[in-house]
Amino acid sequence: MIAALGLLVGILLGLWFRPDVPLGLEPYLPIAVVASMDAVFGGLRAYLDGIFDDKVFVVSFFSNVVIAAAIVYLGDKLGVGGQLSTGVIVVLGIRIFSNVAAIRRHLFHA
Amino acid sequence: MPEPTTPDQRPAEPVKPAAGPVRPESRPSAEPQGKPEVAPEPAPAPAPAPGPAAPTTGRERLIGALRKPSRAQAIVAVLLAVVGFAAVTQVRANEVDDSYAGLREQDLIDVLNGLAGTTQRAQSEIAHLETTRRDLQSSTDARQAALAQAQDRADTLAIMAGLVPVTGPGIRITVTEDTAPVSVDTMLDTIQELRAAGAEAMQINGKVRIVAQSSVEEAVGGISVDGTLLRSPYVIDVIGEPHTLTGGMTFLEGPRAQFEEDGQTVKIDELQSLDIESTVQPKQPQYAQPDTSQ
Numbered sequence: 001m002i003a004a005l006g007l008l009v010g011i012l013l014g015l016w017f018r019p020d021v022p023l024g025l026e027p028y029l030p031i032a033v034v035a036s037m038d039a040v041f042g043g044l045r046a047y048l049d050g051i052f053d054d055k056v057f058v059v060s061f062f063s064n065v066v067i068a069a070a071i072v073y074l075g076d077k078l079g080v081g082g083q084l085s086t087g088v089i090v091v092l093g094i095r096i097f098s099n100v101a102a103i104r105r106h107l108f109h110a
Numbered sequence: 111m112p113e114p115t116t117p118d119q120r121p122a123e124p125v126k127p128a129a130g131p132v133r134p135e136s137r138p139s140a141e142p143q144g145k146p147e148v149a150p151e152p153a154p155a156p157a158p159a160p161g162p163a164a165p166t167t168g169r170e171r172l173i174g175a176l177r178k179p180s181r182a183q184a185i186v187a188v189l190l191a192v193v194g195f196a197a198v199t200q201v202r203a204n205e206v207d208d209s210y211a212g213l214r215e216q217d218l219i220d221v222l223n224g225l226a227g228t229t230q231r232a233q234s235e236i237a238h239l240e241t242t243r244r245d246l247q248s249s250t251d252a253r254q255a256a257l258a259q260a261q262d263r264a265d266t267l268a269i270m271a272g273l274v275p276v277t278g279p280g281i282r283i284t285v286t287e288d289t290a291p292v293s294v295d296t297m298l299d300t301i302q303e304l305r306a307a308g309a310e311a312m313q314i315n316g317k318v319r320i321v322a323q324s325s326v327e328e329a330v331g332g333i334s335v336d337g338t339l340l341r342s343p344y345v346i347d348v349i350g351e352p353h354t355l356t357g358g359m360t361f362l363e364g365p366r367a368q369f370e371e372d373g374q375t376v377k378i379d380e381l382q383s384l385d386i387e388s389t390v391q392p393k394q395p396q397y398a399q400p401d402t403s404q
Contacts, residue, residue, distance in 0.1 A: 003175075006187025010194025014202070021203045027214060029200045036193045043186065047175065048168030054182035061189050082216045106168025 027076065028069040031085055035068035036061060038092045041099035048106040068092065269311060272321040272390045276311045280349035280384040281356055287342035289373035294328045296372055300346070300365040301326070307358025309350040311386050315340050316347070319388045336390075342374075352380040 021029055039061040046052040068088050075084030104110065175183065210218055268274045283300075285292060301320060304312060312320035318335045327334045332341040348355055356378055359366050366376045 002180075002183040003186040003190055006184075007190040007194045009187075010191030010196075011198050013191070014195040014198025018202060019199050021199060026203070029196060029203070033193065033197045033200050036189070036196065040190060040193060048171055050168075050171065052182070054185045057182075058185060058189065076214060079216075081214050082220075103168075107172065109169075 027081065027085065028072055031068045031072050031088055032065045034089055034092045034096075035064040038095050038099070039064045041096050041103065045099045045102045045106075048103060270322070271392065272311065272319040273392055275385065275387045275389060276349060277383060277385045278310070278349045279352055279382050280309075280311075280347065281352050281359075282379045282381055282384065283344075283346040283348070283359065284377040284379075285342070285344040285346070285369055286375045286377075287373070288375055292333060292342065292344060292369070292374060293372060294326050294333060296365065296368050297333055297344075298326050299368060300359070303358045303365050304346075304348050304350075304355060307350065307354045309348045309355060311349045313347050313386045313388045315345050317388055319386070319390050321390055323390075347384055347386055349384055349386060352382075356380060 039057070042060065043052060043057040046057070071088055072081055072085045075081040078084075210221065213221070265274075269276055301312065301324075314320065314335055318324070318338050318340065320335070324336050329339050332339055333344070334340070358364070359376075359378055366378070369376045
């Protein structure tokens with residue numbers, strides 16, 4: 001419940017403050033969001049599996065975000081930023097899908 | 111979470127037990143408040159188990175989580191807030207930001223290529239539409255030309271057939287009977303001479319329009335033209351080139367001389383503008399039909 005409220009609060013804060021994305025971060029924010037979504041779904045799956053650990057969750061959350069952003073940053077430096085961010089998004093998307101599939105099995109037994 | 115379980119207690123107090131045990135766990139400071147609640151009822155203490163106990167299935171675990179806050183949930187909440195914040199920010203930036211400041215070089219090139227392609231498509235579409243417009247215009251022009259031509263033709267035919275009132279320069283011939291009535295022959299000669307001189311429209315006494323089918327007959331007290339009795343003085347309005355028409359009347363041994371010989375007075379006025387108001391009703395030909403074979 002608190003978690004859902006936290007998500008709601010975050011969305012409301014975003015709507016309320018309407019922050020501007022710093023120019024330097026503009027290419028990385030979408031990647032970071034997708035990476036964190038991956039971490040969140042992974043955490044939800046772990047919770048439903050009964051192996052959720054908040055420490056693991058926090059660490060995986062930040063490492064996911066940082067690594068995804070770092071990969072894209074590296075790609076930008078190497079001149080393949082666009083392709084690498086596509087690759088990262090694809091990988092994270094696959095993970096999100098498999099996590100959501102597991103969650104679905106837990107919740108709907110289907 | 112990993113607390114032991116006594117499922118038997120659950121049905122009795124599903125909600126309270128869940129809330130009770132959690133408070134001490136998540137908010138140590140709240141303990142003083144939470145304890146009093148717990149104290150009166152011994153049941154709640156073991157009850158915390160229901161949440162963790164259920165964990166046999168993921169669904170029950172999730173329901174338990176919704177009912178029972180915990181420290182882990184608070185952390186998750188913070189991180190989810192961050193995610194929600196970032197997602198909303200990104201969505202908003204994506205919607206609002208139409209500048210290309212944050213794009214990579216490759217992205218900019220792609221954008222440029224896309225724009226070039228779009229421009230090309232738009233230009234070819236423009237060319238295509240212009241061609242269509244030209245076609246339509248030329249067909250419209252052709253139609254209008256045909257229409258104007260047909261209108262001209264219809265006007266000419268209407269004037270020739272005497273269907274419409276006409277106006278224009280011409281002459282007015284006034285024939286007054288002095289000693290003898292006007293003869294049909296002289297009148298016919300006059301009409302023929304006027305036609306030869308290029309008369310385009312004629313009427314007599316403002317009543318009868320002279321057309322191709324007009325007939326002139328002798329009648330008691332005057333002349334009958336197309337069945338209408340006309341009496342002296344005869345006023346013949348003629349539209350055409352005034353000098354030519356006058357010449358057609360006045361040449362030697364011409365109609366004027368004939369009228370005067372017969373005993374009538376002829377007066378010819380050249381007018382710059384003359385109105386011929388009388389018309390004839392078009393009659394559907396009964397026997398003659400257009401020959402389409404030619």
